[in-house]
Amino acid sequence: MKRIALLGATGSIGRQALEIVAAHPELELVAASSGSTPIDGLAPLTQVGGDLTELLEDAEPDVVLNAVVGFAGVPATFWALERGADLALANKESLVAGGDLAVAAWKRGGGRLLPVDSEHSAALQLLDGRPPDTVDSLVLTASGGPFRGRSRSELADVTSSDALAHPTWSMGPKITVDSATLMNKGLELIEAHFLFGLPYDRIEVVVHPTSVVHALVRFRDGAALAHLGHPDMRVPISYALTYPERAETPVEPLDLATGLILEFEAPDLEAFPCLALARAAGETGGTAPCVLNAANEVAVAAFLDGDLPFLGIADVVERTLAQVGCTPANDLTELAAWDAEARRIATELTRQLVHQ
Numbered sequence: 036m037k038r039i040a041l042l043g044a045t046g047s048i049g050r051q052a053l054e055i056v057a058a059h060p061e062l063e064l065v066a067a068s069s070g071s072t073p074i075d076g077l078a079p080l081t082q083v084g085g086d087l088t089e090l091l092e093d094a095e096p097d098v099v100l101n102a103v104v105g106f107a108g109v110p111a112t113f114w115a116l117e118r119g120a121d122l123a124l125a126n127k128e129s130l131v132a133g134g135d136l137a138v139a140a141w142k143r144g145g146g147r148l149l150p151v152d153s154e155h156s157a158a159l160q161l162l163d164g165r166p167p168d169t170v171d172s173l174v175l176t177a178s179g180g181p182f183r184g185r186s187r188s189e190l191a192d193v194t195s196s197d198a199l200a201h202p203t204w205s206m207g208p209k210i211t212v213d214s215a216t217l218m219n220k221g222l223e224l225i226e227a228h229f230l231f232g233l234p235y236d237r238i239e240v241v242v243h244p245t246s247v248v249h250a251l252v253r254f255r256d257g258a259a260l261a262h263l264g265h266p267d268m269r270v271p272i273s274y275a276l277t278y279p280e281r282a283e284t285p286v287e288p289l290d291l292a293t294g295l296i297l298e299f300e301a302p303d304l305e306a307f308p309c310l311a312l313a314r315a316a317g318e319t320g321g322t323a324p325c326v327l328n329a330a331n332e333v334a335v336a337a338f339l340d341g342d343l344p345f346l347g348i349a350d351v352v353e354r355t356l357a358q359v360g361c362t363p364a365n366d367l368t369e370l371a372a373w374d375a376e377a378r379r380i381a382t383e384l385t386r387q388l389v390h391q
């Protein structure tokens with residue numbers, strides 16, 4: 036039996052995780068949380084909002100599935116890493132904002148860190164057990180989102196409902212907007228750097244519209260291995276929850292004979308500057324990725340509220356990064372202070388942009 040704590044149980048990942056848990060008697064849901072939606076009776080222990088580490092202390096899970104959206108998921112990630120509980124991590128913002136501290140906590144705790152992001156789950160499966168010196172580079176694929184192929188000027192008037200119409204993945208609103216700006220792939224680039232210890236110049240992003248190839252690893256002998264599958268999050272959720280068993284899922288096997296289209300293209304960094312901003316913040320290091328993440332959360336919320344134009348998201352992120360320093364944080368308290376400061380500045384910059 037594996038005792039599972041599911042954080043963010045009411046979200047897109049959370050609901051799919053409930054389906055996986057229900058299908059596997061060896062997975063026992065011992066605790067569940069949401070941000071504000073009532074979840075009485077969903078698990079023996081439930082919590083709505085508040086400090087999620089209190090729920091985890093009470094539940095003593097073997098596996099924490101962190102499917103909270105945003106920086107709010109950071110303390111639970113650190114709790115699991117520090118205690119050596121297995122962490123099935125959907126909340127990519129944790130590793131982006133607190134990567135250095137998280138990796139140190141992971142080493143101290145000694146548990147497993149199993150990414151739920153489909154690209155990182157794929158990369159883990161490709162890299163697992165390979166000597167690091169045989170690996171040349173990692174390629175993360177991006178669908179390109181609903182605005183793929185549009186020029187910067189064609190993005191000026193797009194609305195949140197345009198951005199929420201993702202072509203291949205069905206996800207929560209924040210990550211769907213992140214996919215439309217390509218910030219999602221930028222966050223994933225930083226996440227991959229910390230998960231797999233690869234330098235940024237050995238992680239490439241390519242656009243792959245059908246989202247069938249989730250990641251590809253090039254090896255030093257010229258061979259490349261790719262991970263393929265339908266774009267269905269139940270596969271990486273199940274992989275993380277049942278690791279190393281690779282349990283069955285209801286997802287259909289890939290049918291190559293029906294004609295599989297594997298097209299790739301370079302991302303358009305002029306139309307989608309968030310990807311380049313994330314790469315630069317990752318390379319700068321320190322709290323730059325934390326600031327990037329905080330500014331992005333503020334800007335995406337303003338865009339979803341209809342206050343900020345689509346192109347304003349990258350503007351707010353870029354200007355916030357220019358105003359907030361990037362001294363490394365020593366602990367979670369300092370990290371939270373950097374996050375709060377970046378949010379304060381990003382909120383002010385958003386106000387200025389809206390009233391321009």
Ligand SMILES: NC(=O)c1ccc[n+]([C@@H]2O[C@H](COP(=O)([O-])OP(=O)(O)OC[C@H]3O[C@@H](n4cnc5c(N)ncnc54)[C@H](OP(=O)(O)O)[C@@H]3O)[C@@H](O)[C@H]2O)c1
Nearest residue numbers: 043045046047048069070071072103104107125126206207
């Ligand atoms: N969806 C995907 O396919 C996908 C794929 C890869 C990675 N991810 C990552 O997985 C995470 C979750 O994504 P999602 O699409 O499932 O998001 P979502 O549908 O918006 O769900 C977010 C969950 O977090 C909870 N929550 C929100 N704010 C909270 C707070 N302040 N404290 C505690 N809980 C809070 C929500 O509760 P309420 O319902 O009460 O608001 C909900 O259960 C994100 O980090 C995302 O980047 C998602």
